[in-house]
Amino acid sequence: MFYREAGQFKASYQADSRIFPIRQDQIGFVALMAFLFLVVPFIANQYWLQAVLIPVLIFGLAALGLNILTGYAGQLSLGSAAFMAVGAFGTYNFMLRIDGMPFLVAILLGGLCAAAVGILFGLPSLRIKGFYLAVATLAAQFFIVWVLVKFGWFSNYSSSGVITAQRVNILGIDFRSPEMKYLLTLTVVTVLALLAKNMVRSSTGRKWMAVRDMDVAAEVIGIRLMRTKLQAFAISSFYCGVAGALYAYMYLGTVEPEGFNLDLSFKILFMIIIGGVGSIMGSFIGAAFIVLLPVLLNVAFHGSIGAFVPADLASNMELIIFGSLIIFFLIVEPHGLARLWQLAKEKLRLWPFPH
Amino acid sequence: MSDTSGQAALDTFPRLLMHHAAVRPNRPAMREKEYGIWQTYNWAEVAENVRAIACGLAELGFRRGDRLAIIGDNRPRLYWSVAACQCLGGIPVMLYQDAVAEEMAYVLQDAEIKFAVVEDQEQVDKMLEILPDVPFVEHIVYDDPRGMRHYTQTMLKGLDELQEMGRIHDRNQSDFLNAEIAKGASDDISIMLYTSGTTGKPKGVCQTHGAFIAAAKGATEFDKLSENEDILSYLPMAWVGDHLFSFAQAMYAGFTINCPESGETVMTDLREIGPTYYFAPPRVFENLLTTVMIRMEDAGAIKRKIFSYFMGVARRCGADILDGKPVSGSDRLQYWLGNLLVYGPLKNVLGMSRIRVAYTAGAAIGPDLFRFYRSIGINLKQLYGQTETCAYVCLQPDGEIKLDSVGKPAPFVEVKLADNGEILVKGPMLLKAYYKRPDATAESLNEDGYFMTGDAGFFDEDGHLKIIDRAKDVGKLNDGSMFAPNFIENKLKFFQHVKEAVAFGNERDFVTAFINIDLEAVGNWAERKGLAYAGYTDLAQQDAVYSLIREGIEQVNADLANDPMMSTSQIKRFLILHKELDADDGELTRTRKVRRKFIMERYGVLIDALYEGKQSQYIETEVKYEDGRAGKIAATLRIEDVKTFAPQGGKQAA
Amino acid sequence: MTFFLEVLIGGLLSGVLYALVALGFVLIFKASGVFNFAQGAMVFFAALTFVGFTEVLPGWTGLAQGTAGNFWLAFILALSSMIVLGIATERVVLRPLVNQPPITLFMVTIGLTFFIEGVAQGIWGSHVRGLNLGIEDVPVMFLLDNFDMIISQFDLIAAGIALVLFVTLALLFQYTKVGRALRAVADDHQAALSVGIPLKHIWAIVWSVAGFVALIAGLIWGARNGVQFALTFTALKALPVLILGGFTSVPGAIIGGLIIGASEKLAEVYLGPFVGGGIEGWFPYILAMLFLLVRPEGLFGEKHIDRV
Amino acid sequence: MARQFGDVVIDLQNISLRFGGVKALTDISFNVVEHEIRAIIGPNGAGKSSMLNVINGVYHPQEGNIIFRGQQRQKMEPYEAASQGIARTFQNIALFKGMSVLDNIMTGRNLMMKTSFLHHMLYWGKAQREEIEHRKKVEEVIDFLEIQSIRKTPVGRLPYGLQKRVELARALAAEPTLLLLDEPMAGMNVEEKQDMCRFILDVNDQFGTTIVLIEHDMGVVMDISDRVVVLDYGKKIGDGTPDEVKNDPKVIDAYLGTSH
Helix, strand or coil: CCCCCCCCCCCCCCHCCCCCCCCCHHHHHHHHHHHHHHHHHHHHCCHHHHHHHHHHHHHHHHHHHHHHHHHCCCCCCCCCHHHHHHHHHHHHHHHCCCCCCHHHHHHHHHHHHHHHHHHHHHHHCCCCCCHHHHHHHHHHHHHHHHHHHHHHHHHHHCCCHHHECCCCCEEEEEEECCCHHHHHHHHHHHHHHHHHHHCCHHHHHHHHHHHHCCCCHHHHHCCCHEEEEEEEHHHHHHHHHHHHHHHHHHHHCEECCCHHHHHHHHHHHHHHHHHHCCCCHHHHHHHHHHHHHHHHHHHHCCCHHHHHHHHHHHHHHHHHHHHHHHHHHHCCCHHHHHHHHHHHHHEEEEECCCC | CCCCCCCCCCHHHHHHHHHHHHHHCCCCEEEEEEEEEEEEEEHHHHHHHHHHHHHHHHCCCCCCCCEEEEEECCHHHHHHHHHHHCCCEEEEECCCCCHHHHHHHHHHHHHHCCEEEEEEHHHHHHHHHHHHHCCCEEEEEEECCCCCCCCCCEEEEEEEHHHHHHHHHHHHHHHHHHHHHHHHCCCEEEEEEEEECCCCCCCEEEEEHHHHHHHHHHHHHHHCCCCCEEECCCCCCCCHHHEEEEEEEEHHHHEEEEEEEHHHHHHHHHHHHCCEEEECCCCHHHHHHHHHHHHHHCCCCHHHHHHHHHHHHHHHHHHHEHCCCCCCCCHHHHHHHHHHHHHHHHHHHHHCCCCCCCEEECCCCCCCHHHHHHHHHCCCCEEEECCHHCCCCEECCCCCCCCCCCCEECCCCCCEECCEEEEECCCCCCCCCEECCCHHHHHHHHCCCCEEEEEEEEEEECCCCEEEEEEEEEEEECCCCCEEHHHHHHHHHHHEEEEEEEECCCCCCEEEEEEEECCHHHHHHHHEEECCCCCHHHHHHHHHHHHHHHHHHHHHHHHHCCCCCCHHHCEEEEEEEECCCCHHHEEECCCECCCCCHHHHHCCHHHHHHHHCCCCCEEEEEEEEECCEEEEEEEEEEEEEEECCCCCCCCCCC | CHHHHHHHHHHHHHHHHHHHHHHHHHHHHHHHHCCCHHHHHHHHHHHHHHHHHHHHHHHCCCCCCCHHHHHHHEEEEEHHHHHHHHHHHHHHHHHHCCCCCHHHHHHHHHHHHHHHHHHHHHHHHHEEECCCCCCCCEEEEEEEECCCCCCCCHHHHHHHHHHHHHHHHHHHHHHHHHHHHHHHHHCCHHHHCCCCCCCCHHHHHHHHHHHHHHHHHHHHHHHHECCCHHHHHHHHHHHHHHHCCCCEEEEEHHHHHHHHHHHHHHHHHHHHHHHHHCHHHHHHHHHHHHHHHCCCCCCCCCCCCCCC | CCCCCCEEEEEEEEEEECCCCCEEEEEEEEEEEECCCEEEECCCCHHHHHHHHHCCHHHHHCCCEEEEEEEEECCCHHHHHCCCCCCCCCCCCCCCCCCCCCHHHHHHCCHHHHCCCHHHCCCCCCCHHHHHHHHHHHHHHHHCCCCCCHCCHHHHHHHHHHHHHHHHHHHHHHCCEEEEECCCCCCCCCCHHHHHHHHHHHHHHHHHECCCCCCCCHHHHHHHEEEEECCCCCCCCEEEEEEHHHHHHHHHHHHHCCCC
């Protein structure tokens, strides 16, 4: 309805392969970014920043990581949380053990550690597919958490592996206040999301999707399955790793390996199912959904509805609703909220026509 | 750009081209959707390419005064060839790309063509097929080399190769082309367009640079066109309308023409480009509206309500708002809302958001259709003209739009009416001559130098010209009252289920008609009603369809009864034809005008049946299929009577 | 040596229980191609429902907790609940997803896991409960006296129950009409359909049987470790078993279970001390993964050829 | 029309292929020469697709030699075959369902794209230049196969005939020297078949591509192929020009015997 595309013709391939080919979308995106960077820090309170916006961004990044692997390259993983743990502990150790380590370099290195571990646990993908692979990734989930708990070196010998994030200081600016943490998180996440978008719209992304959609055909046109899958594992794990580092440094402050458990992996998987498998924007929509849903439920059940629902049921409502939503989305809209958004957009572009 | 002509007057197209290349070299002159994007050529590039083609043609032996046949879809390189030919003082002869071989042969022979630039293999094949009949043809240049690898004929040459030759030639003798351009004069013939000829063989209309430049200048100033306009060039290049809008006006005003990717993608391409200036015959607008309505029928109830509500608002005040007439505040608000919710998006989906001026011509446009476009804020206007007048006689001025007139005489044009009502025009845009037909030329121009359009019409009280019919078609019923078949047929055609109609009545007691139903519209209607049918012939003879058409004709009759001059022309009997009238069968011209005489001969038995009071008539007709095969369609056609109305004497015609 | 045997036998016995859970997976996978991650949640649901009924029944019927009447009534009610759950799952969740890629079906069962957990705890509460089947978890005196081996009587009996269950199911599948139909379906869905086997009917039966197996597993595991949320994780124990044994093979599940059970315990005892213990969480997975690299189709799985 | 054939491109010598105990191909030998259109025909289950799979490395025959461009070929994976200029289409369309037509065809050029994912991450600059350069080539293929109007359509939404054409486009985008077509006209109507025939001949003619094709429609095979191999139950029962094969009693037998 608000799209006025007539006259937006493309006279070059650059223009034709833009991230947002429609001018209205470009404007919308720039406006959103301006709002997130310039307005939000001034209007959002502590609670919103720390309990909603920062975790949404961080989980969104982790979900993006998983989406690269699952949504684009078609390899299901149930070990995303473990790769987050590698990123967090990796960053912690680089900060701890190397004097004057810049934080941004440390999270980069932490991410690279996660990528390396990702490649290792991605190796079975060469031989096995589908849920066999999913089960194999559980090995990573359990093994990595166990290693981090059992080997005190990783947590600088703290009890039960808890680490406390060091102070973050970049170019003399202290990132202690929620606003600053939010801005740093937002910057890192925006940059990484952009890089991911670039990858998926070029040859790298096409190879992933080719492997996802039909691996035999992919191989026949010259795509090397092993390389492509491992690359997806590495990049996906890198994203999860960075998300893990941000999770520790920008969100919680102190984390233990057990915090990166299977439940968290599932949560991230749910984000992409609800948000949209194979959609970068969907990762963030899904993260927002999963972060906000308990908040909303909390409000609802401590408010009016709470009086009519037994306490046991209320406290388990989150599980039931999550479960139902997953089932609902997989049956009704396997491509999640992102697809719904896309459909709505299509409708708006065609308005007033139905098709 | 080496413009050696200096300050010389911009009185030929080559000089205009070189002028644009010098003053706005980087402005886009042409775009073509090719390889997925709009390949853009600026004026400097266009000039360079035109030079190359011109020099290449010269190298082939093309000389001043030679004719160059140009056959193909709207492709930049064909437009360039037109310009290149003009540079050399040659005469481009435009041919319809869908012409069958023998039609082509006639024109090629008539114009004594030695050189031809054609689009692709298909056209080359056609040329080669008729080669024995056209001994003059020496060189055929093709634009698209696809599939041409194994053609060994030495007369064939790729346009790329020709341009390469031309570039070398231009480099070696850089003065040659400038000198040729300098030799050009305003009253040189700039183009030959063949009239489709409702009677007899087509005639080559020779127009001068001066004529088309005058027409372009007048139109440009009339509508304040600038170099920033975008136009979509998708109508046949051989049609005078395309030549005026896409070539002459673009060359004069310096705006951009845009060539669609292919016939199937015109609608998408239209939407992408979003032209600011648009020209189409009424049937294009009609098809668009039909699609709009059909698509809207699938919409949900709420959406349909919103749509019809705001379309109501638009009908009430849209045209007035466009014309700048006073409109109440509440209507204005509603229209604004409607624009947000319906008209804006609708125009956008149709690709018409950016249109400043749109014209239609070539046939009468239905008032509902016309009003629809104007009411949603598209400045659609009508113009009137012929090939012989560069399609430039009357234009509707902004703000003075009348549904049933074609506007006021355009700048530089003088219009007067002959005693028999025939429209006579004079001005710089008149043809120089019919090619090799001094007889015809003399016949069409009267002793005062007026061109006799052959159309009958009159001026209303505001000085707007109204067209009734072809002057020669206007006849008399046996009771002596006027019979204007076109007028009746147009009224029938405004009815969405009727595609074509042919009315008879000259020297008869009453009026009868042949009807062609619109297969798409009626088919849709039948589907909604749950009627099964097998193709056109079957659908056309169904009871329900007959009564549908009869209702329409009754409406027309009621309408005619209101007009004192026409009340005797009410249709008494009609039949629905068993086949669609088709240009391939010679029943229509290429511009889809009815060839009355031919039809009267071909379907004489049906006409007799109409007047003899028969209830049905058997007929067998030969047809030509798209692939060139011939076949026969036979059917027994039903003939039905229609209710007529008593004349309403009270209302006086203007 | 005795110690080794003791560990080995202990491992094998718990392996039988892993196999029991894995059996639930295999049944459903064979019949409908669904890798039912919710099998663990079904175990939890079954145990919790059973315990829940034993708690509320005395109030309704007057049969005291611990009496045989209460036990069997609760058992029947729990079994009925499992059947309802199974059929409902098949109807509501899986039928709309027929012909979807297996990975989607897998993910939907993860959602189902959460749903079942939520419902179970929502109805019966989240606190840990004991479950007494009347079998003491004490060493078998005979073995302790004569071989100096500590083998739990409970484990032994549980393994016995499991074995009886295996044998019963095997016999049922071999000799009943439904069993034959089931095997036909497992071989080729299309072919089964074309000879008139009512696929949906079969699926309902299989989900019910899987519910029954889950109930037995839930009772045994629940009696051993308490009825609590952690019962869900029995699924995680069963997964490596499946990878090892193959998703489609009942004997595979049993042998895989035994191998995993034994090797896990042995590794914990002999390898654990060197790396700080707690390795049974991941050891089966690593073992299964390494195995996969050698034989991607599992011990008893069928080799799959990609047709192009 | 004088067409020039060149050297032997691929020479298959005594190829035998088994799956477990099942013999798919038994002792089959034939060669393909440069620029020709070579058809493989035979009843269902004759081993035609297996033959293509052997040529581009999807299957590895247990016995026999493959001489590719004069060199004895070692066990080769499909991607290696692709890098040596072998492209193919599949009997059951094997397009990437989640991508647009354009992206599908772009994947056909993956071997020629040299930038790494690091370039792609940054996109602007080298990666974009490369992307555009290959887009141009792909657009030529799109133009060649006349599928401009569906460029941005997700392949899943296309009718069958167009999907086949897109698959051919993807194979052509790789600029193959040897093109394997597995029943390119299966399931098409007459008009689509004619189009496809024209495209196959055009490819062969314009780019000189050597084509090996499996096809059921005998009329088509006899019309467009230069030489034909006939397989039956995994064995070669005929080889020669269409006319020779048509009159070969063994071939006639096999075809009559299998009610074709």
